Amino acid sequence: MGRVIILNGSPRAPRSNSKRYAEIFSENPKTEYHNIARTNHLTLCDRLADFSDLLIVFPLYADGIPVTLLNFLKTLEQNPPPEKPVVSVLINCGFLEYRQNDVAVDMIKLFCKQNGYRFGSVLKIGSGEAILDSPFKFLVARKIRKLRASILSANYRELHVTMPLPTRTFVRASTSYWTEYGKKNGVTKEQMSTMDIEKEIEK
Ligand SMILES: Cc1cc2nc3c(=O)[nH]c(=O)nc-3n(C[C@H](O)[C@H](O)[C@H](O)COP(=O)(O)O)c2cc1C
Numbered sequence: 793m794g795r796v797i798i799l800n801g802s803p804r805a806p807r808s809n810s811k812r813y814a815e816i817f818s819e820n821p822k823t824e825y826h827n828i829a830r831t832n833h834l835t836l837c838d839r840l841a842d843f844s845d846l847l848i849v850f851p852l853y854a855d856g857i858p859v860t861l862l863n864f865l866k867t868l869e870q871n872p873p874p875e876k877p878v879v880s881v882l883i884n885c886g887f888l889e890y891r892q893n894d895v896a897v898d899m900i901k902l903f904c905k906q907n908g909y910r911f912g913s914v915l916k917i918g919s920g921e922a923i924l925d926s927p928f929k930f931l932v933a934r935k936i937r938k939l940r941a942s943i944l945s946a947n948y949r950e951l952h953v954t955m956p957l958p959t960r961t962f963v964r965a966s967t968s969y970w971t972e973y974g975k976k977n978g979v980t981k982e983q984m985s986t987m988d989i990e991k992e993i994e995k
């Protein structure tokens with residue numbers, strides 16, 4: 793059985809959903825966990841040498857991989873470990889459909905192909921912002937345990953999970969959640985629908 797290092801590529805890694813997913817995976821003691829930060833790329837590249845498996849945990853950002861992870865992969869490209877671990881992926885996205893993650897997973901597969909890493913298992917999570925605090929948490933926990941078993945046994949596979957809800961119900965619930973969230977922070981639904989949302993909103 794191999795040893796697994798988990799790298800969290802979320803731009804908000806310390807308080808991310810990715811971290812919560814990684815914690816479920818890490819119930820097994822054979823793991824080491826790190827957030828990817830701007831300043832630790834080379835340290836992480838060095839750590840990889842001690843592990844048979846790398847699990848990258850990250851969110852979908854604009855249908856792709858977040859820049860935090862992209863920048864780390866650029867460093868890894870220049871600083872590969874002597875023995876390359878098998879690369880697996882645990883990705884979550886906000887939308888209900890787990891297939892939204894397909895392109896981002898393909899980006900990691902391409903990185904592996906171009907840099908001589910074997911691609912291992914993948915778990916694609918839909919409704920990733922919501923499922924952990926819903927009655928369906930057990931579904932995602934079960935899939936994460938399956939992901940872990942597949943990596944530890946080197947029996948790599950592709951898995952997916954999402955909340956078993958009709959799209960309309962999910963969209964209605966998430967719209968009211970985010971509208972309420974905006975209200976608490978003094979932002980209206982109309983303001984959230986503009987491209988200016990990341991600029992300071994004049995009150
Ligand atoms: C800038 C940004 C872009 C996002 N883009 C997408 C997207 O294209 N599709 C999607 O389904 N979710 C998208 N999301 C939602 C995140 O994937 C989702 O909230 C996820 O749970 C965040 O995970 P984290 O807490 O580990 O960072 C986006 C979120 C942000 C902040």
